[in-house]
Amino acid sequence: MALDRILIVDDTLIIRKTIEERLRGKRFSVSSAGSIAEAEKRLAANSFDLVFLDMGLPDGDGRTFIERLSHLESKPLVVMLTADTSVESVVECMRLGAFDYVGKPLSLPQIEMVLKRAAEFQKAVRVTHFLNRENVGRREIIGQSPAIVRLRELIHRVGRTNATVMISGENGTGKELVANEIFLNSQRANAPFIKVNCAAISETLIESEFFGHERGAFTGATDQRDGRFELADGGTILLDEVSEISLALQAKLLRVLQEKEFERVGGNRTIKVDVRVLATTNRDLLKAVHNGEFREDLYYRLNVFPIQVPPLRERTGDVEVLANHFLQRFAKEHGLKSSGFSPVGMASLLAHRWPGNVRELQNVVERAAILAEEGAPIGPEAMGLAPAAPPKEAPHAPEPPDVISVIPAGNEFLPLHELEKRAIFEALEKTNGNRTQAADLLQISIRTLRNKLTEYRAQSGESEAA
Numbered sequence: 001m002a003l004d005r006i007l008i009v010d011d012t013l014i015i016r017k018t019i020e021e022r023l024r025g026k027r028f029s030v031s032s033a034g035s036i037a038e039a040e041k042r043l044a045a046n047s048f049d050l051v052f053l054d055m056g057l058p059d060g061d062g063r064t065f066i067e068r069l070s071h072l073e074s075k076p077l078v079v080m081l082t083a084d085t086s087v088e089s090v091v092e093c094m095r096l097g098a099f100d101y102v103g104k105p106l107s108l109p110q111i112e113m114v115l116k117r118a119a120e121f122q123k124a125v126r127v128t129h130f131l132n133r134e135n136v137g138r139r140e141i142i143g144q145s146p147a148i149v150r151l152r153e154l155i156h157r158v159g160r161t162n163a164t165v166m167i168s169g170e171n172g173t174g175k176e177l178v179a180n181e182i183f184l185n186s187q188r189a190n191a192p193f194i195k196v197n198c199a200a201i202s203e204t205l206i207e208s209e210f211f212g213h214e215r216g217a218f219t220g221a222t223d224q225r226d227g228r229f230e231l232a233d234g235g236t237i238l239l240d241e242v243s244e245i246s247l248a249l250q251a252k253l254l255r256v257l258q259e260k261e262f263e264r265v266g267g268n269r270t271i272k273v274d275v276r277v278l279a280t281t282n283r284d285l286l287k288a289v290h291n292g293e294f295r296e297d298l299y300y301r302l303n304v305f306p307i308q309v310p311p312l313r314e315r316t317g318d319v320e321v322l323a324n325h326f327l328q329r330f331a332k333e334h335g336l337k338s339s340g341f342s343p344v345g346m347a348s349l350l351a352h353r354w355p356g357n358v359r360e361l362q363n364v365v366e367r368a369a370i371l372a373e374e375g376a377p378i379g380p381e382a383m384g385l386a387p388a389a390p391p392k393e394a395p396h397a398p399e400p401p402d403v404i405s406v407i408p409a410g411n412e413f414l415p416l417h418e419l420e421k422r423a424i425f426e427a428l429e430k431t432n433g434n435r436t437q438a439a440d441l442l443q444i445s446i447r448t449l450r451n452k453l454t455e456y457r458a459q460s461g462e463s464e465a466a
């Protein structure tokens with residue numbers, strides 16, 4: 001929503017004409033009304049971005065009409081037209097929700113000023129809207145592995161500059177987190193940070209997302225709209241999953257990166273912007289270049305300062321820190337008490353390969369935090385992971401219980417559910433059928449144990465019946 005459609009409500013024809021004349025040459029669409037009744041008719045037919053509103057109208061008081069306008073879905077900005085510019089009167093209008101006022105007799109420069117302020121205000125509202133929607137809260141980069149220590153240093157160094165940064169890595173490794181951190185470390189940290197997910201926007205819309213469009217540029221373009229590059233002016237833009245854009249758009253993107261200028265879709269005015277570019281990819285871009293899917297010149301424009309985020313399996317040292325961090329966070333978020341991970345639970349986390357990287361770990365821990373019985377440490381089954389023996393040399397880890405000995409000596413592999421079943425029966429045998437003790441030994445909840453036993457009974461019932 002840009003500042004576009006304007007309604008003038010005043011009973012003096014000459015005032016309406018003066019403002020109309022002033023606005024017409026400036027690509028606004030202008031309507032006017034001489035009374036509240038007429039204004040209602042215009043509002044029923046159209047929505048407006050800004051309303052100039054006279055205080056004394058023949059069929060009512062402008063002040064009471066402000067409130068009516070503030071309830072409209074389009075939330076137009078209201079600019080009062082008033083001869084009474086006393087502090088009391090102006091304050092009252094503001095309190096009622098007016099955005100600004102213009103004193104009578106009208107001064108054209110004052111009208112210009114108000115329009116400029118209104119346009120800036122609307123842009124700020126849109127930018128804040130993006131910021132709030134897309135950057136929920138600050139998240140720290142957790143980890144102490146050499147790779148993460150190095151990553152933090154790179155972020156710190158490149159953050160301060162205006163260099164274009166290309167962040168690559170597998171899914172869920174934390175590329176967006178790195179981009180956020182670069183932004184926060186930059187001199188543009190107080191300016192807009194606009195994100196475009198290139199993979200999520202349809203081919204037909206992405207050009208207008210990037211560069212905006214003029215009214216009537218295509219079917220459905222009922223308004224002029226600023227693109228993300230324009231919104232990011234003075235700040236930073238993140239081109240998330242940049243490898244996904246078409247070759248045609250790559251050419252246009254190259255021009256913005258090189259010349260810092262573009263035109264809106266359906267427009268011919270060249271718009272200049274000052275934007276710092278960050279990009280992410282989970283595809284090997286160089287390979288895409290070799291396959292002719294990504295322009296080489298664009299690749300070099302983007303790859304000014306490359307940052308690789310390593311997969312989690314290459315920094316297993318971080319798994320424990322991350323898991324504990326997420327467990328604490330989710331316990332707090334969901335109002336749960338957590339008793340940490342059992343040694344087998346932690347060993348299983350360390351043994352897993354994490355194809356979905358940190359995001360997968362985060363999801364696994366969140367689910368387990370919710371499922372965990374209060375007071376019971378989280379074991380592998382709550383996380384849906386294969387149990388792994390904790391390392392013997394670990395100073396705090398107790399010896400693994402001998403029930404783990406169910407892996408047959410000959411080492412031929414058994415299906416996991418079969419191993420599980422054997423472990424459960426062995427534990428019951430060891431504890432003379434005491435389910436509470438058996439559950440303890442297995443580091444699962446008594447409920448899980450009961451469910452398993454019911455399941456086995458049902459299975460044997462089935463096979464007997466068969």
Ligand SMILES: Nc1ncnc2c1ncn2[C@@H]1O[C@H](COP(=O)(O)OP(=O)(O)OP(=O)(O)O)[C@@H](O)[C@H]1O
Nearest residue numbers: 139141142170171172173174175176177282358359
């Ligand atoms: N080192 C880390 N410390 C804390 N949280 C992390 C870390 N790395 C990733 N995360 C969290 O994991 C999730 C995935 O991270 P992010 O979205 O940044 O990954 P991505 O590489 O952009 O993923 P994709 O390729 O799927 O877009 C986020 O919730 C993020 O906060």
Ligand SMILES: [Mg+2]
Nearest residue numbers: 175176240280
């Ligand atoms: Mg991402």
